[in-house]
Amino acid sequence: EVQLVESGGGLVQPGGSLRxxxxxxxxxxxxxxxxxxxxxPGKGLVWVSRISNDGNSTTxxxxxxxxxxxxxxxAKNTVYLQMNSLxxxxxxxxxxxxxxxxxxxxxxxxxxxxxxxx
Amino acid sequence: xxxxxxxxxxxxxxxxxxxxxxxxxxxxxxxxxxxWYQQKPGQAPRLLIxxxxxxxxxxxxxxxxxxxxxxxxxxxxxLEPEDFAVYFCQQYGxxxxxxxxxxxxxxx
Numbered sequence: 025e026v027q028l029v030e031s032g033g034g035l036v037q038p039g040g041s042l043r044x045x046x047x048x049x050x051x052x053x054x055x056x057x058x059x060x061x062x063x064x065p066g067k068g069l070v071w072v073s074r075i076s077n078d079g080n081s082t083t084x085x086x087x088x089x090x091x092x093x094x095x096x097x098x099a100k101n102t103v104y105l106q107m108n109s110l111x112x113x114x115x116x117x118x119x120x121x122x123x124x125x126x127x128x129x130x131x132x133x134x135x136x137x138x139x140x141x142x
Numbered sequence: 143x144x145x146x147x148x149x150x151x152x153x154x155x156x157x158x159x160x161x162x163x164x165x166x167x168x169x170x171x172x173x174x175x176x177x178w179y180q181q182k183p184g185q186a187p188r189l190l191i192x193x194x195x196x197x198x199x200x201x202x203x204x205x206x207x208x209x210x211x212x213x214x215x216x217x218x219x220x221l222e223p224e225d226f227a228v229y230f231c232q233q234y235g236x237x238x239x240x241x242x243x244x245x246x247x248x249x250x
Contacts, residue, residue: 059239069179069187069230069241085238119186126193127234128177132186 026050026131028120033136036110040140044105046120046133054078054098057123060105062116063135072118073105088114110140144169144233148242154250161218163245165231170211175235178207178216181244182227190229191216221247 032044046058060072073084073094082094093106103120117135124130145168155161165176174194179187189198191207194214204219218225226249231242 068243069232071239071241074239083237123234124189124192126196127175128189128192128198128232129179129187130189130192130198132188134186 026122028122028131028133030118030120030133030136033118033138035139035141037142038111038140040110041106041108042110042138044107044118044120044136044138046103046105048101048103048122051122053096053101053103058094058096058103059121059123059129060094060103061119061121061129061132062114062138063119064113064116067116070116074123075103107138110138112140114138115140143238144171144236144240146231146233146240146242148229148231148245150245151243152246152248154248155221156250157221157223159221161216161221161225161247163216163218163229163231163247165209165214165216165242167212167214167233171214171233172235174210175233176207176209176214177232177234178205179230179232180225180227181230187230218247223249 027049029047059074075094091109096103119135120133121129122131147166149164176194178191181187195207206217228244228246230244
């Protein structure tokens with residue numbers, strides 16, 4: 025069974041840092057591009073970042089470019105999102121999602137809540 | 143970036159009725175790379191449709207997608223109680239991937 029489990033969320037002050045993890049199981053992580061998508065409370069879905077299956081290609085939304093870094097360790101079956109210089113507007117549930125064979129997001133984690141507040 | 147506009151914002155229907163949700167793109171979506179997701183409160187999104195009309199594994203055939211270019215539709219032929227939720231469209235043909243703002247299907 026394919027599973028994605030996020031962790032690492034929590035309460036952080038503005039300007040602080042967090043590292044999110046997405047543990048994958050039930051499939052060969054090294055075969056898939058992976059994404060982070062976030063959802064502010066009561067709002068819609070917003071793409072944050074993506075990473076190629078081998079980790080050599082990464083892309084970021086303009087709103088997080090220069091502050092967030094996506095990475096992966098295929099040997100540990102884990103994808104990461106390092107978030108620095110956090111702002112109030114980064115408050116959201118962060119989901120990791122797999123890009124499946126048709127390139128849509130066929131599996132999602134349950135999400136981890138990041139709250140940026142003083 | 144491609145802006146996706148979903149309508150209506152809220153759809154109030156009764157179980158057994160037909161639901162028609164619209165997703166309009168600000169420019170043509172390449173290769174019909176348009177997906178639909180369902181999200182219930184407190185849950186992650188669930189993939190329903192890829193490539194505008196291909197149902198995901200395990201999705202009932204009462205869900206169907208259609209469209210091309212800039213206009214796409216998700217149809218739920220007969221609403222079941224578990225179908226009341228928020229539905230998002232997403233284009234993944236161009237970077238950045240973008241989502242519509244969602245349509246809430248609520249019980250009338």
